[in-house]
Amino acid sequence: MKKRGDSEDENMSNSQLPPHGRNWEKVKAEMEAAQKDDSPWYNKRMFIGGSYFGGEDVVEVANEAYQMYINYNALYGTKIFPSLVGYESDIVGALLEMMDAPMGASGSITTGGTESLIMAVKTAYAWARDYRPEAIAPEIVVPHAAHPAFDKTAHLMGIRAVRMTQSPDFRADIEAMERAINDNTVMLAASAPSYPFGVTDSISEIAALVEKHGLWLHVDACHGGFIFPFARKLGYSIPDYDFAVPGVTSISVDVHKLGYANKGVSALLLRDANLETYQRYTFEDWPSGTYSTQNLMGSRSGGGLASAWAVLNYLGEEGYLERVSKILDTREQFLDGIRGIDGLEIWGEPEAYLITFGSDAFDIFAVDEGMTERGWLSSRLLDPPAIHLFLDMSHAAIVDDYLRDLAEVVSAAKSGKIQSSEKGASYSR
Numbered sequence: 001m002k003k004r005g006d007s008e009d010e011n012m013s014n015s016q017l018p019p020h021g022r023n024w025e026k027v028k029a030e031m032e033a034a035q036k037d038d039s040p041w042y043n044k045r046m047f048i049g050g051s052y053f054g055g056e057d058v059v060e061v062a063n064e065a066y067q068m069y070i071n072y073n074a075l076y077g078t079k080i081f082p083s084l085v086g087y088e089s090d091i092v093g094a095l096l097e098m099m100d101a102p103m104g105a106s107g108s109i110t111t112g113g114t115e116s117l118i119m120a121v122k123t124a125y126a127w128a129r130d131y132r133p134e135a136i137a138p139e140i141v142v143p144h145a146a147h148p149a150f151d152k153t154a155h156l157m158g159i160r161a162v163r164m165t166q167s168p169d170f171r172a173d174i175e176a177m178e179r180a181i182n183d184n185t186v187m188l189a190a191s192a193p194s195y196p197f198g199v200t201d202s203i204s205e206i207a208a209l210v211e212k213h214g215l216w217l218h219v220d221a222c223h224g225g226f227i228f229p230f231a232r233k234l235g236y237s238i239p240d241y242d243f244a245v246p247g248v249t250s251i252s253v254d255v256h257k258l259g260y261a262n263k264g265v266s267a268l269l270l271r272d273a274n275l276e277t278y279q280r281y282t283f284e285d286w287p288s289g290t291y292s293t294q295n296l297m298g299s300r301s302g303g304g305l306a307s308a309w310a311v312l313n314y315l316g317e318e319g320y321l322e323r324v325s326k327i328l329d330t331r332e333q334f335l336d337g338i339r340g341i342d343g344l345e346i347w348g349e350p351e352a353y354l355i356t357f358g359s360d361a362f363d364i365f366a367v368d369e370g371m372t373e374r375g376w377l378s379s380r381l382l383d384p385p386a387i388h389l390f391l392d393m394s395h396a397a398i399v400d401d402y403l404r405d406l407a408e409v410v411s412a413a414k415s416g417k418i419q420s421s422e423k424g425a426s427y428s429r
């Protein structure tokens with residue numbers, strides 16, 4: 001075995017700190033070499049989401065603003081960084097307007113969609129102690145296709161998430177949701193749209209249940225929040241999903257998805273600012289005085305917030321309209337092309353930038369593997385089996401190439417020339 005400190009260049013691969021500090025140029029070169037195994041952060045042949053390309057100029061603006069605030073700790077915004085407090089308030093104001101919020105609504109910035117959902121459930125839970133005292137062992141009712149962060153939160157909080165088992169018409173099963181409501185129910189969840197199908201639940205029907213039973217309704221618009229308001233202005237028909245629907249109590253919107261901010265920015269919006277008392281956590285009983293936070297995280301970079309404010313200003317409504325228009329045009333081209341290939345079927349009627357397609361006639365996972373072999377990376381759905389495409393602006397350039405390859409790979413799958421070897425699917429690993 002090699003002894004510690006044998007070489008100047010010894011890195012951390014033997015699970016300990018290098019004995020002496022190392023030259024940054026060498027460390028950097030090593031990191032650059034390590035990056036060669038990574039996929040590029042965005043790629044026209046990749047449809048798996050996770051990164052959202054809004055143009056080189058937008059990336060530059062976001063990164064430059066992030067860099068300006070990279071060392072700021074947003075936890076101390078109200079204490080020492082009034083500029084960050086101003087950015088948060090501006091972003092929340094714009095999002096409330098986009099979600100058709102009534103007077104008296106409010107909101108806060110979180111570090112991501114997951115944190116927004118955690119805080120929505122936590123707030124509803126605290127609210128229920130005043131408004132649903134009969135809920136002794138709180139439960140939330142979650143549609144089949146909603147994001148797993150609802151269940152993760154229930155797990156964290158030691159409460160029960162009752163998840164529906166089906167998505168009739170690729171939407172929430174309203175009848176099953178109503179049957180699941182009991183004295184312990186505090187919240188109903190809905191998606192606008194869901195990640196698996198790109199289709200919005202019938203928010204007005206779920207809102208009617210919420211009003212009838214005196215519950216909290218959270219609408220997860222993590223995906224739709226930066227598409228739907230603009231799609232409507234472009235003339236696309238978008239189902240009712242926002243605060244215009246009475247009964248919608250809170251909405252989550254991810255700014256680090258198609259808002260084009262750097263990672264670490266989402267928002268939780270509340271119909272009524274008075275509900276914030278159920279969201280905030282305050283603690284006094286320790287030596288350092290008041291600890292009070294609206295959201296889950298403590299220390300975090302101010303970079304995300306700064307990038308969001310910069311990009312919202314840089315793009316303005318016009319910039320988002322242009323991008324949404326381009327993505328939705330691209331989606332229509334994909335849909336036409338896919339429908340034109342015999343045996344392929346679109347699952348659900350995509351409303352945003354997610355497309356899910358499969359086949360009753362042949363093995364869609366064989367098609368997925370054939371496409372992967374040609375360098376097209378997408379995700380899968382298991383139920384029903386499908387290929388899941390996540391579009392951004394960069395895909396406008398490759399529609400024809402993709403569809404040509406897809407037609408060829410489908411014929412190979414139909415004739416049995418290619419078969420699938422892997423039957424599983426995963427979201428994040």
Ligand SMILES: *Cc1c(COP(=O)(O)O)cnc(C)c1O
Nearest residue numbers: 112113114115147195220222223
């Ligand atoms: C992305 C997403 C989330 C989770 O957001 P993160 O930012 O990844 O934590 C939640 N719900 C929906 C519908 C999403 O698309």
